[in-house]
Each structure stands twice: as structure tokens, then as C-alpha cells.
Amino acid sequence: MDAFLTYWTSALLHPDQRDLASGRLETELRSVLHRRGIEDKRYGNLAALTNALPDLLRAEGFHALTGVTTPLYEFMLWRSERKETFEIPLPSGVESVEVIFLSDFVLRGWQAYATCGHYFSSGWTTPDKIFCMSDAYELNAEPFRISLLAHEGQHHLDLRRSPSMDQTELEYRAKLVELCLADTTLVNLLRAFSSQANADSTSPHARANHRVIRDLTFQLQRATKGMPALESLPSADIQKAARSLLEESSRTLLPRP
Numbered sequence: 001m002d003a004f005l006t007y008w009t010s011a012l013l014h015p016d017q018r019d020l021a022s023g024r025l026e027t028e029l030r031s032v033l034h035r036r037g038i039e040d041k042r043y044g045n046l047a048a049l050t051n052a053l054p055d056l057l058r059a060e061g062f063h064a065l066t067g068v069t070t071p072l073y074e075f076m077l078w079r080s081e082r083k084e085t086f087e088i089p090l091p092s093g094v095e096s097v098e099v100i101f102l103s104d105f106v107l108r109g110w111q112a113y114a115t116c117g118h119y120f121s122s123g124w125t126t127p128d129k130i131f132c133m134s135d136a137y138e139l140n141a142e143p144f145r146i147s148l149l150a151h152e153g154q155h156h157l158d159l160r161r162s163p164s165m166d167q168t169e170l171e172y173r174a175k176l177v178e179l180c181l182a183d184t185t186l187v188n189l190l191r192a193f194s195s196q197a198n199a200d201s202t203s204p205h206a207r208a209n210h211r212v213i214r215d216l217t218f219q220l221q222r223a224t225k226g227m228p229a230l231e232s233l234p235s236a237d238i239q240k241a242a243r244s245l246l247e248e249s250s251r252t253l254l255p256r257p
Helices: 002-013 015-035 046-058 110-114 142-161 167-181 186-195 204-224 235-253
Strands: 063-065 076-090 093-108 123-125 129-133
Touching: 002 015, 002 110, 015 046, 046 063, 076 142, 076 167, 093 110, 093 142, 123 142, 129 142, 142 167, 167 186, 167 204, 167 235, 186 204, 186 235, 204 235
Parallel strands: 093 129
Antiparallel strands: 063 076, 076 093, 123 129
8 A cells, every 4th residue: 555655656756757666566565565575576567557456455355346447556455345246227227336445445546645635536437247336326316226226237238349459439438328327316427427528538438428428419419409508408318419429429339249
């Protein structure tokens, strides 16, 4: 943890020196392994080294997420998990997915660190599972059903059908799914996507937000023959336009089922 906290601090305060910060992180992680009598030479670079950490930590009673959450190396650490299977209704059908609920967090990753715990990824997807921070959602509320299950369920479906799909495209499609299905949270989703949109960002989420708002505005502008204020339009119009954009994306990107 100390190694990652030091790395994040340096990389965030001095983005022009991130390569140097990554080098120091690798040196410190190798030092940690040496002190514990673990041979590190089989891990040829920092990516391989961080990818090995979850298995090493599991032996000590912890679960971990590593890899890269653009643009920094990621590290989340928690103690407990439970499993449950959900049948997730999506615009294209029902997706059956195992959800792993995570609890007893020690560290929630670099975004939580950078924002003093105000913003972090509360769920993510692998090719066969969805992971969810248990304390981030009420399980009977729309944010869980739409922004976690439906969003990550669409990732699950897309990765199953197109494993090499670009990260921005994955996020774009999952955010459209949220807008297709949302009811009470629809306006809040539009506001969040608008406020966090950035076409030039290194974050796939920010780029996807920009595309969603841009394409939705254009789609509805054609339908209303004017420049709409998205939040003022009927929910059914937003949902219909989002579904149309998702279907257009599917025709372009996905193989036929």
C-alpha cells in the first residue's frame, strides 16, 4: 500500500514524470518481494509484477485488483466476498451473470485516493463476472439495477461477443443502455454524463460521456427539428433515441448472434 500511495502522489502531482514514478513503484514492489523471500525475476516488467500481486495477497487473506485504470497503475484491496447470480434485462435480451459482492475494503484505488474518497469505480466487469462494492449500492434501488447491473451486464455481453472491443466503445454502449432503461435516475444520468464529458480526456469514461451527449443531442435535434435541452424532453424520447443509437452501434460493431 505504501508503495502505491507514494506512486499515486508523485504521478498525480507531476504528470510529466509518470514514467519515473512507475520506475520507482517497480523498484519498491521488488524490494517488498525480496523482504518476504519471494523471487521476483520471473516478473519481467511492472505490468507482470502488479498482475502477480492478487495471487500473492490471497495467501495472506486479501483480495486485490491490479492492472491499469487509465492513466495509472491500479491497486484495490479488500477482505471479503460473496457471490450471487442475476438475470439482467438488457435491451437485447436477458444476460445471466455471476456478481461478486466485495466488502471490508482497505484501499479503493487511485481515483478514491485522488478525490479523498468522493469518486471511485464501484463496479467492474471481467469476461465471466461482475464485481460490485457492497456498500456503494442499495440492492433494491434503481442505481444498482441500472448503473451497476445493466451497465456492467452490457459490458459482459459485449466482451463475450467482441473481446477486443475498444474501452471507449464499451463505455459508450453501456451508458446508452443506462439511458434506455433508467426511469427515476434518467435526469441525474444526463447531468452526470454532461458534467463529466471530455472528448480529449485520457479517460474512456469521459470520452464516452462526450459521445453519448453529442450523439443523443444530434439524434433528438433531427427528431424535434431544433436544438433540444435534453433534460426538458420526455423520458420516452430520451430512451427511444438512446435505444436507436445502441442498435446503430450494434449493427456496426457486433457480429450477428
